[in-house]
Amino acid sequence: MTDTSPQIASAQLGTSAPGTQSGEPPRFDWNAPEMRRGFAARHRANTRLQIYGLSAIALAVLLIAILVGSLVATGYQSFVQTHVTFEVFVDPAKVDAADPAKGNFRLIVRDSFAAQFPDVTNPRDLRSLTDVMTADAPFIVRDRVVADPSLIGQRVEVTMPVSDAFDQLQKGVTPRDVPETQRKVNDKQIAWFDTLAERGQITVPFNTALFLSADSRFPELAGLAGAIVGSFYALLVCFLISFPVGIAAAVYLEEFARKGRWSDILEVNINNLAAVPSVVFGLLGLAVFLGFFGLPRSTPLVGGMVLALMTLPTIIIATRSALKAVPPSIREAALGVGASKHQVVLHHVLPLAMPGILTGTIIGMAQALGETAPLLLIGMNAFITSPPGGILESATALPTQIFIWADSPERGFVSRTSAAILVLIGFLIAMNLVAVILRKRFERRW
Amino acid sequence: MSVYLLLILIGLPLAGFLLARRQAVAMVGGGSSLHSLPDFHGAYVAAWTGIPATLLVVLWIALQGPVLDQAVFASLPDDFRDAVANQSLVIAEIHSVADGRIFGEPAPEVRAAAERLQTWRSMASWSMVAVAAAAALAGLVVTRSRLAPAFRARHRVEDVLSGLMVVCSVIAVLTTLGILLSLVFESIRFFARVPxxxxxxxxxxxxxxxxxxxxxxxxxxxxAVPVFLGTVVIAVIAMLVATPIGLLSAIYLTEYASPRFRAVAKPSLEILAGIPTVVYGFFAVLTVAPALRIAGAWIGLDVAPNSALAAGSVMGLMIIPFISSLSDDALAAVPQAMRDGSAALGATKVRDHREGAAAGSASRDHGRRPAGGQPGDRRDHDRGDGRRPDRQDDPEPVRLGHHRDRADRHPADRRHRVRQPQDPGRLRPRHGAVHQHALPERGGAADRPEISREI
Known part of the structure; x- marks a missing residue:
C-alpha cells in the first residue's frame, strides 16, 4: 500500500509533470537530494513569508506607537499649567466701588506685580516684567473684583497662569542655554522668573482650565470647554435625527419592503452614501441647510444635521445586519400566536436586535465625533471664546478645535493641540469601549 | 412661543391618546367587542393629531426665512430697490438691523424695512402657532369621531408607521439627490465663469x-491639474506604504497566526481606522515632516515641510487597516477545499498563496464575492473572540456567523463592505455600486497544473 501511493499520485499527475517520459510510469524518489533541496527551499520561502508578515504587523504596531507616543510626548505638558501667585492691592483710587468693571486694572496688576521686585523702576523693564504674567491678568483680577466688590481697598492673593513663553520655559520646552536673541524671553526675565520660583510663588498644578475654559488667543488660557460642549450638542442633534430615522429605514428595508426595483434603488443608494467622502456632506450642508433654508452658520444644529446624514448609512447597515441576525423562528412564533407584522417587529425582533443596533450607533457616533471636514465647510471652525448655550449658538467642535489650534503659530498651541487630540481619542476610546461592552454583555448568539 | 409649540406638538397628541383610549374602553361596555386594543385607538388619534401639525411646523420654519426675505425686499420703495446692486447684501443688512446689530448709518429705507421684517416675523411665528394648533385640533376631532368598536385602529396605526418608515428610508435618496443637485448647480455656476x-x-x-x-x-x-496630480501622487505613495504592510499582515493573520495572536493583532491594527483624520494631519506636520526633512538633509535633499511624501506616508498608515481587512476577506473567500487540495499535493503555504489564493483573491478585490458563501468561508472565524470554528463542520456559517460578524466589525470594515454589499446568504440581484464580474474559475483546471508542477 505504501509503495503504490506515490505511483498513483505520479500516474495522475503524469500528464502535467514536466520531464516525465510517456509510457513508463515515472517514479518519485522523495529522498533524492534534489527533492530535499526543493523541500528545504520551499520551507525557507514559507518561513520568509511568515517573517515578512510578522514584520509587517510589527511595523504597523510600531507606527501606531510612534503616533501615540509623539502625541503623548508633546501633549502631556498641557495637562499641567504654570501659575504665578502674588498679592494684588486693589487700589481704591483706581476702582470705583459703584462701577468696579470700569476700574484701571491694568495699572493695578502692573503695580502689584512690580511690587514683587521693588528694584525694577525703569519703564521698559516694568513692561517686560509684566510680560511674565498672562496678557489677560487685568481681566482675571477684574472678574474677581466685580464678583466681590468688597475686595476694593484690600490685598488679595491671586493665582494666575504665566504667559506662554514662561510656561514653556518652566516645562523645559524652551532651552535656557541658547543665546538670548534666539529665545522669546530675555535673561532679565528669566532671572525674575527664577526669583519667583525660589520664593515659591510659581506652582505647576493640574490644568483645569484645559477643560473648563473655552478658546483663547493666548495658549495659556485656551481650553476645550467650548469644543466639548459644541461637540456634545452636535452629537446630540446627530443622534436624535439619525437613530430613529436610521432604525425606521432599516426596519422598512429589512422587514417590510417588497423586493423589487424600489427597494433595490434604496439599498444601492444607502450603500453608496456610506462611501461618499465626508467633505461632500459638508458641501451638501453648505448648499442646502445654510444656503437654501438659511439656518444659522457655525451652529451645532447644522453640524449635527450634516453629521446625521453622514452617520445614517452606518446605522442603517448595522441595524439591518442586527435584524438579520434575529432568527426567523422568533418571527414565525410571534406570527403563529397571532401578532401582526408590525407587532412582530416592534415587540420581538427590534428589542432582540437592539444591542447590535446600539453597538452600530455608538460606532457611528464615534465616527461622527472625529469628523472634521464637513464641520469646516459649515463654519464650525469659528473662534469662539465661550461655550455655546444651545444648539442655535455658534460653536466649535473637538476636531475643528484641533484644526484651529494646529494652525496657530504660538509655541504653546503645539502642546495644546496634542492634549486636545488625547482628549478626543479618550472620548473615542470610551465610546468604543461602551460598544464592546454592550456587545459582549447583551448580544445573544442564537 | 416655543412653549406653545411644545404644548401643541406634544401635549395635544398626548391628550388625544388618553381621550381616545378612554373612549375606546368605554365602548366595550355595551356588549360589543373592540376590533383593536384601546391603545391602538389612542395611538391612531395621537398620530393624526401630532404628525400633520409637526410637518406643518417644520415646513413653515424652513420656508419662513426665504419667503419673508423676498417679501421685505419687494416692499422696499421701487427707486431704492432699483438702485440696489446686490440683493443679498441689502437683505443681510436688513437682517442685522432687525436683530439690533447696527453698524454705521443704515439708510432710512433699510430701517423701515427692518421694522417691517420684525413685525412680519412675529406675525409669522404666531400664525404658525395658530395654524399648528388648528391642524392638531382638526386631526384630534376628526379622528375621534371615527372611533367605533369595529374601527380597525390597529391597521390604521400600522399604515401610519409604514408610511413613516418609507419616509425615513427616502431620506437616503433625498440626501443623494441633494448632494447631486448642490454639486451640479455649484459646478454650473463655476463653469459659467471658468471654462x-x-x-x-x-x-x-x-x-x-x-x-x-x-x-x-x-x-x-x-x-486643476496640480490638484489632480497631487492627489494621484499622494494616493500612490499611500498605496506604496499601505499595500505591502496591509497585504502581508493579512496573509500572516489569515494563514499563520494563532487565534490568540489574531485576537490581539487585528484590533490593534484597527485602532488606525478609528483615529480621526485631523489627528493624522497633525501627526504629519508635527512628526513625519520634520523627520523626513532631517532624513532628506542627510542625503543632501531639501524636503519641503508640506511634501507629498509626508502626506502620502501618513495616509498610507491611515489606510493599512482598510487594505488589511480587504485582503483578509479576499483570502478568506478562497475555498478551503483549495487550500486543502494544494496542501495535500505538498505545496507549502507560500506556494499556495503565490499561485492559488492570490490569483483568486486578486480578482475578488474588484468587488465580487464568490456566490453562495462556501462552507469554508473564513469570515466565520472572525468572531472577535478569535475562535476558529471547524470550517467543514459549520453547516450554515453564512447565516449564523456572518451577519453578526458584520455588526461586530470595526467601522473601517463596514466602510469597505458597503462597496460590496453582496450578502452571500441572500442571493438577490443588486445593481449600481456593485460590479458584477464573472466569477473567475478558481481552483479549477487553470490552477492545478501550476501546483502539480511543483511536485
Whole structure:
C-alpha cells in the first residue's frame, strides 16, 4: 500500500509533470537530494513569508506607537499649567466701588506685580516684567473684583497662569542655554522668573482650565470647554435625527419592503452614501441647510444635521445586519400566536436586535465625533471664546478645535493641540469601549 | 412661543391618546367587542393629531426665512430697490438691523424695512402657532369621531408607521439627490465663469487671485491639474506604504497566526481606522515632516515641510487597516477545499498563496464575492473572540456567523463592505455600486497544473 501511493499520485499527475517520459510510469524518489533541496527551499520561502508578515504587523504596531507616543510626548505638558501667585492691592483710587468693571486694572496688576521686585523702576523693564504674567491678568483680577466688590481697598492673593513663553520655559520646552536673541524671553526675565520660583510663588498644578475654559488667543488660557460642549450638542442633534430615522429605514428595508426595483434603488443608494467622502456632506450642508433654508452658520444644529446624514448609512447597515441576525423562528412564533407584522417587529425582533443596533450607533457616533471636514465647510471652525448655550449658538467642535489650534503659530498651541487630540481619542476610546461592552454583555448568539 | 409649540406638538397628541383610549374602553361596555386594543385607538388619534401639525411646523420654519426675505425686499420703495446692486447684501443688512446689530448709518429705507421684517416675523411665528394648533385640533376631532368598536385602529396605526418608515428610508435618496443637485448647480455656476478646459487642463492653481471680478488674472488660475496630480501622487505613495504592510499582515493573520495572536493583532491594527483624520494631519506636520526633512538633509535633499511624501506616508498608515481587512476577506473567500487540495499535493503555504489564493483573491478585490458563501468561508472565524470554528463542520456559517460578524466589525470594515454589499446568504440581484464580474474559475483546471508542477 505504501509503495503504490506515490505511483498513483505520479500516474495522475503524469500528464502535467514536466520531464516525465510517456509510457513508463515515472517514479518519485522523495529522498533524492534534489527533492530535499526543493523541500528545504520551499520551507525557507514559507518561513520568509511568515517573517515578512510578522514584520509587517510589527511595523504597523510600531507606527501606531510612534503616533501615540509623539502625541503623548508633546501633549502631556498641557495637562499641567504654570501659575504665578502674588498679592494684588486693589487700589481704591483706581476702582470705583459703584462701577468696579470700569476700574484701571491694568495699572493695578502692573503695580502689584512690580511690587514683587521693588528694584525694577525703569519703564521698559516694568513692561517686560509684566510680560511674565498672562496678557489677560487685568481681566482675571477684574472678574474677581466685580464678583466681590468688597475686595476694593484690600490685598488679595491671586493665582494666575504665566504667559506662554514662561510656561514653556518652566516645562523645559524652551532651552535656557541658547543665546538670548534666539529665545522669546530675555535673561532679565528669566532671572525674575527664577526669583519667583525660589520664593515659591510659581506652582505647576493640574490644568483645569484645559477643560473648563473655552478658546483663547493666548495658549495659556485656551481650553476645550467650548469644543466639548459644541461637540456634545452636535452629537446630540446627530443622534436624535439619525437613530430613529436610521432604525425606521432599516426596519422598512429589512422587514417590510417588497423586493423589487424600489427597494433595490434604496439599498444601492444607502450603500453608496456610506462611501461618499465626508467633505461632500459638508458641501451638501453648505448648499442646502445654510444656503437654501438659511439656518444659522457655525451652529451645532447644522453640524449635527450634516453629521446625521453622514452617520445614517452606518446605522442603517448595522441595524439591518442586527435584524438579520434575529432568527426567523422568533418571527414565525410571534406570527403563529397571532401578532401582526408590525407587532412582530416592534415587540420581538427590534428589542432582540437592539444591542447590535446600539453597538452600530455608538460606532457611528464615534465616527461622527472625529469628523472634521464637513464641520469646516459649515463654519464650525469659528473662534469662539465661550461655550455655546444651545444648539442655535455658534460653536466649535473637538476636531475643528484641533484644526484651529494646529494652525496657530504660538509655541504653546503645539502642546495644546496634542492634549486636545488625547482628549478626543479618550472620548473615542470610551465610546468604543461602551460598544464592546454592550456587545459582549447583551448580544445573544442564537 | 416655543412653549406653545411644545404644548401643541406634544401635549395635544398626548391628550388625544388618553381621550381616545378612554373612549375606546368605554365602548366595550355595551356588549360589543373592540376590533383593536384601546391603545391602538389612542395611538391612531395621537398620530393624526401630532404628525400633520409637526410637518406643518417644520415646513413653515424652513420656508419662513426665504419667503419673508423676498417679501421685505419687494416692499422696499421701487427707486431704492432699483438702485440696489446686490440683493443679498441689502437683505443681510436688513437682517442685522432687525436683530439690533447696527453698524454705521443704515439708510432710512433699510430701517423701515427692518421694522417691517420684525413685525412680519412675529406675525409669522404666531400664525404658525395658530395654524399648528388648528391642524392638531382638526386631526384630534376628526379622528375621534371615527372611533367605533369595529374601527380597525390597529391597521390604521400600522399604515401610519409604514408610511413613516418609507419616509425615513427616502431620506437616503433625498440626501443623494441633494448632494447631486448642490454639486451640479455649484459646478454650473463655476463653469459659467471658468471654462471647463481651463479647469481640466490648466496648469496653474491659484484660486485666491480671482476673488475680485476686475482682476483679469482670475481666468486661468483655476487649472486643476496640480490638484489632480497631487492627489494621484499622494494616493500612490499611500498605496506604496499601505499595500505591502496591509497585504502581508493579512496573509500572516489569515494563514499563520494563532487565534490568540489574531485576537490581539487585528484590533490593534484597527485602532488606525478609528483615529480621526485631523489627528493624522497633525501627526504629519508635527512628526513625519520634520523627520523626513532631517532624513532628506542627510542625503543632501531639501524636503519641503508640506511634501507629498509626508502626506502620502501618513495616509498610507491611515489606510493599512482598510487594505488589511480587504485582503483578509479576499483570502478568506478562497475555498478551503483549495487550500486543502494544494496542501495535500505538498505545496507549502507560500506556494499556495503565490499561485492559488492570490490569483483568486486578486480578482475578488474588484468587488465580487464568490456566490453562495462556501462552507469554508473564513469570515466565520472572525468572531472577535478569535475562535476558529471547524470550517467543514459549520453547516450554515453564512447565516449564523456572518451577519453578526458584520455588526461586530470595526467601522473601517463596514466602510469597505458597503462597496460590496453582496450578502452571500441572500442571493438577490443588486445593481449600481456593485460590479458584477464573472466569477473567475478558481481552483479549477487553470490552477492545478501550476501546483502539480511543483511536485
Amino acid at each position: 471647463w478646459y481651463e479647469f481640466l487642463f490648466g496648469l496653474n492653481w491659484e484660486p485666491q487671485i480671482a476673488i475680485r471680478s476686475d482682476q483679469v488674472a482670475g481666468l486661468g488660475s483655476f487649472g
